[in-house]
Amino acid sequence: MRVPAKVNLQLAVGPRREDGFHALVNVFHAVSLFDEVTVKAAPPRQSRALTELTAAGQSESHLARVPLDGSNLAARAATLLAEETGAGSPVDIHIDKRIPVAGGMAGGSADAAAALVACDRLWGCGLPRERLLELAARLGSDVAFGLVGDTAVGTGRGELLEPLASPGRFRWVFALSTRGLSTADVFGEYDRLRPDAPEPRLDAALEKALAGGGARALGRALSNDLQPAALSLLPELERTLEAGRSAGALGALVSGSGPTCAFLLGGGDEDPDEVAEREAGVVAALRSTGLCEQVVPADGDVPGSTVL
Ligand code: C5P
Incomplete structure (x- = not known):
């Protein structure tokens, strides 16, 4: 499974609501930073665990x-599906990570979504999509x-x-931090x-920008109420946000609960050569701060989890 x-x-x-969660209005936009999640029937093993996990693909600090x-x-996700359906033979789950870990980009949630769909297929449960979405929502706020x-x-x-409605294709750059931030802490x-x-x-203003398809209007409308909390921690x-802004990003914000920072470079009606030039400038400026562990371009929006 490939999941964005x-x-x-x-x-x-x-x-904060009585259940401890906060009421949100959360405009999600899927981008082409993908994890690949492989689920296989496990060979006979000594432990009676339903799942065994391995991960590779990201830097050591993220994999840790x-x-x-x-x-x-x-x-x-696998355990919940097994409990709900009565199916569930042991599986090995391998996660090839590209999404930053504890980075505010819902990487763990993406892996859960992929594992849910993969186990549903492998175990022949055939749950309808509505039911998968309901189980996903029980696992976490971002899994669905x-x-x-x-x-x-x-x-x-x-x-x-x-x-x-998809606003079209936009070009982004993400600045990954060596540090993680706990969503609950933020x-x-x-x-x-x-x-x-x-x-x-x-x-x-965001609705209007999305309907109009203009990258400049979208850049101005980006907002994140958790940003002051992430910056406080x-x-x-x-400094990362300011470096990208000064180098010409059309919008800059902390992604979700952070610490990954997102920079909008263009798309929609923008001239591709201008966008490429802006991207080169923003990437160079971010790298020169010495604060970013990785600086990674990506496009959005892209589809949700897909079977490879
Ligand atoms: O739902 P999820 O497991 O992703 O949430 C992680 C943590 O983020 C929660 O335990 C909670 O502290 C916080 N959270 C919140 N309000 C939300 C979503 C998450 O307070 N709507």
Whole structure:
């Protein structure tokens, strides 16, 4: 299975709900940074574990943050499917990671979405898509989007998805940090900084920008309520954002709960040569900060998890 990362075009965060989650309006946009998740029937083994996990593909610092036990969201996806269907023979799950780990791009959620679909096929469950989406939502706020992809707005705690008409293809650059940020920590810092958050709403300027297809309008409309909290926990991210902005990015923001920073370079009605030139400038500026572990270009939107 191939499954994309996401960036949030808008992340509006409301008050904390009674269940501990925050009310969100979350505009997801899938981008061409993919994890590949392979699920195979396991050979006979000594342990009675349902899943065994391996991971490769990312840098050492990112791989060190991938749990390889039952707490990995991909393993939890397999376990939930087995519990719900009564199916479930042991599987080996291999994750070839390209999506930053604990990076605010829903990499763990993407792997869970892929594992859910792969186990459903391997075990012959044949669950209807609605049911897979429901199980995905139970696993985490961003997992259902890994199945859906493209551009969609999530409400509730982010898991209730409505697809949006694709705004077209945009070019992005992502600056990966050597550090990870825990989503729960960033939401906790948000509560500290904004104890009286209003109910979240879809931004009219973003809707207009998405309907119009212009990269400049989209760049101006990007917003993330979690950004001040991520910057408070990792102040160096401000320098990363500023480096990309000064080098001509049309928009710059922290992706989700961070610490990955996203830079919009162009797309839609922009001249491709100008976009390429802007990209070269932004990539060079980000690299010269010495703050980014990797600087990776990608396009969005792209489809959700697909069988290879
Ligand atoms: O749903 P998910 O497992 O991705 O959430 C991870 C953590 O992020 C939650 O435990 C919670 O602390 C925080 N969160 C939140 N409100 C949301 C989504 C996530 O507070 N809507």
